[in-house]
Structure formats: structure tokens, C-alpha cells
């Protein structure tokens with residue numbers, strides 16, 4: 001008998017998210033979180049080998065003299081959070097823009113004045129590789145401590161072929177050097193640099209950037225900021241069509257700021273894996289997303305931070321059958337946070353998700369949104385041993401008690417990455 005390396009047992013509640021690895025949860029399926037009482041999970045060589053009640057897992061004979069055991073008595077156990085939309089690779093910060101925002105200056109105006117993304121492009125360009133990696137590592141460590149075990153990371157603060165390739169190389173290096181799994185996305189079409197017209201820069205992305213990035217094999221997804229005044233629906237379509245030809249998987253920032261601008265419709269037309277933001281998506285756009293099975297990645301921390309009292313219509317999306325996922329959108333301008341627990345709270349308060357739906361959206365549906373649902377996002381035999389022990393008495397407590405960290409212990413690939421002080425052994 002081969003014994004488990006690690007056994008987590010006696011969880012008051014364990015959400016397994018079982019049975020959702022083939023396709024993302026939709027509608028009422030988003031409430032089916034595979035809940036177990038007195039749950040246990042056994043991990044060997046980084047992979048889950050048994051899941052069930054503590055009695056069932058112990059009866060399976062997985063526990064030997066070498067098996068490390070952690071009690072989760074009185075606590076909640078979930079899969080590690082998956083954050084499927086971040087811009088965490090950059091240097092510098094933009095706290096100076098907060099005062100402009102408080103005066104009501106719109107983001108697109110800040111962008112025109114050379115602020116916003118352009119400011120981070122400058123500070124990132126001026127930083128050395130080591131500086132960018134050191135600053136990003138700190139953010140990744142914060143994410144991990146808040147329960148994120150897998151994250152997507154976009155380029156897009158380079159906006160030249162050299163700088164975009166440097167960003168993607170640094171994402172790859174960070175992915176191999178620290179604990180979390182990182183999924184790299186090329187987002188050269190994040191903003192139009194001041195020296196280009198939209199058409200000129202779109203052509204540059206299509207003709208120069210995409211073929212070179214594809215040849216290097218350093219990005220899995222291609223993403224575009226589809227927004228009137230940035231990249232129009234037509235420009236976005238040209239970029240994504242080319243990316244698809246070059247075998248990138250597709251994402252799109254769609255319908256964030258302008259009402260019914262057609263981003264959701266384009267997402268459905270191209271069959272992208274996820275359409276993100278969607279605050280202003282039209283009814284037709286939402287229906288089209290549902291029909292195509294495009295995952296809506298919703299970013300309530302961005303809405304919260306932009307302080308516009310405008311949130312995506314998540315209930316309409318869920319009722320229409322759109323699979324919904326949640327992400328931080330962690331970035332130095334519109335969402336300077338690493339916290340998935342905060343996102344879960346905001347999703348319940350402002351997107352009107354139930355705690356069960358929010359958990360589905362932050363784990364297995366998020367894993368689908370980055371093409372990792374066969375590896376992470378649920379506690380099932382064969383999957384990676386990415387597990388959280390939350391220092392909360394029940395699942396409702398997770399969105400309820402906000403602003404502090406509910407995560408006690410983080411296990412990544414069966415190894416204890418963050419060990420809380422409160423878990424009894």
C-alpha cells in the first residue's frame with residue numbers, strides 16, 4: 001500500500017465542487033458545491049488520492065506512519081482559489097490617481113492625460129527585471145496568503161514587442177520560481193500608446209507582436225481591451241481572429257465602460273473562452289454568451305474601487321445560463337487588491353451571488369476560464385492537491401466577515417505553503 005503524504009481530516013464543512021470539471025457550472029448548477037460534513041482529503045505526490053468523510057478516507061487505508069495529518073475540526077475546507085484575471089506583473093503604483101478619481105475625473109480622461117495604464121507602462125519600462133520580479137513576488141505572496149493557488153497573469157504594461165516579451169518571460173520565470181501556478185496571457189492590446197493611432201497600433205499587434213509571441217510559445221491566451229476609444233469591436237475582432245489562427249486561446253475585456261458596445265456579442269461570435277467585466281453588456285450580448293457557453297469573468301473589486309455603483313448584472317447572466325467566474329483584476333489602477341476573499345464578499349453583496357455560487361465562481365468556474373479545470377478548482381481524485389483550510393465556522397461566514405483574511409492554511413500540490421497558527425493538530 002502506498003500511503004498519503006498528507007491527510008486533512010475532520011473538516012466541519014468541505015466543499016469539493018465535485019463533478020464540474022468537464023464543463024463549467026451554470027444556472028442552478030452553480031449552487032451544487034459537493035458539500036461534505038466531517039470531510040477529509042488525502043494527497044500523495046502532489047495529487048489528491050482520496051476524498052470523502054473522515055471515516056471513509058481512513059477506511060481506505062491511506063494513512064501510514066509517514067502521513068502528515070492536519071485536523072480541520074470546526075473549520076471549512078475548500079479548493080484553493082483560482083484567480084482568472086490579473087495584471088499583477090508591473091512596477092510602481094498609482095495611489096496619486098485616487099485623488100483625481102475622488103474628484104470625479106473619468107478613467108478614460110486620466111488615460112488621455114498620460115496617466116492610467118500609460119503611467120504603469122513607463123514605471124515598468126524603467127524598472128530592471130529584478131525590480132519587477134521582486135515587486136510582483138510580494139503581490140503573489142499576498143495572493144497566496146489570501147488563498148489563491150492558481151492565477152492568470154497578463155502582459156500589457158509593455159506595449160512594444162520587446163517589453164511585452166520581457167513581461168511574458170518574467171511571468172514564466174515567476175511561475176517556476178514561486179509556489180502558485182501562473183497562466184500567461186498576452187495582452188499587447190491593453191492600451192494604444194500616445195504615439196500611435198488605434199489602427200496603427202492594431203496593425204502592429206497583428207503583424208509584429210502576435211507572430212513573434214506565438215513563435216516563442218510564451219503565452220497561452222491572447223486578450224484585448226475592447227472598448228470604444230481604446231480598441232473598437234472591429235479592431236478587437238481583427239486582433240483576436242489573428243490570435244486564434246496562431247493557436248492562442250482567447251479572452252476579451254468587454255463592455256466595461258460603454259453601454260452595449262457590442263463586446264459580449266463579439267465574444268460569443270468568436271467563441272472566446274471568457275469575456276471579462278461585462279458591466280454594460282446588452283441583453284442580446286448576455287443571451288449570446290449563454291448560447292456559446294462563454295464564461296463571464298466578473299470583477300466586482302474593480303466596480304467597487306471605481307466607486308460608480310455600477311456592477312455587472314450577474315443574476316441576469318446566471319438566470320440566462322451564462323457560467324460565471326470571479327477574479328480580482330489585480331492591477332495598480334482600477335483594482336489594487338490581491339484578495340479573492342474580498343471579491344467573494346463583493347460578489348455576494350453587489351452581484352447578488354449566494355455564497356455557494358460565489359465559491360463555484362472563484363474555484364472550478366475560474367479554473368475553466370483559464371483552461372485548468374482538469375487540474376485544479378475542485379477536490380477530486382487525480383486533481384492537484386490545492387486545498388484551503390479556512391478559519392471560519394461555515395460557508396456563509398466567508399462573504400459575511402470581510403476585510404480580514406479567513407485563510408488559515410494553504411496547501412499547494414500537497415505541500416503546506418502557508419501554515420496558520422490557529423489550526424489544532
Ligand SMILES: [Zn+2]
Nearest residue numbers: 085087253329
Ligand atoms: Zn483587466
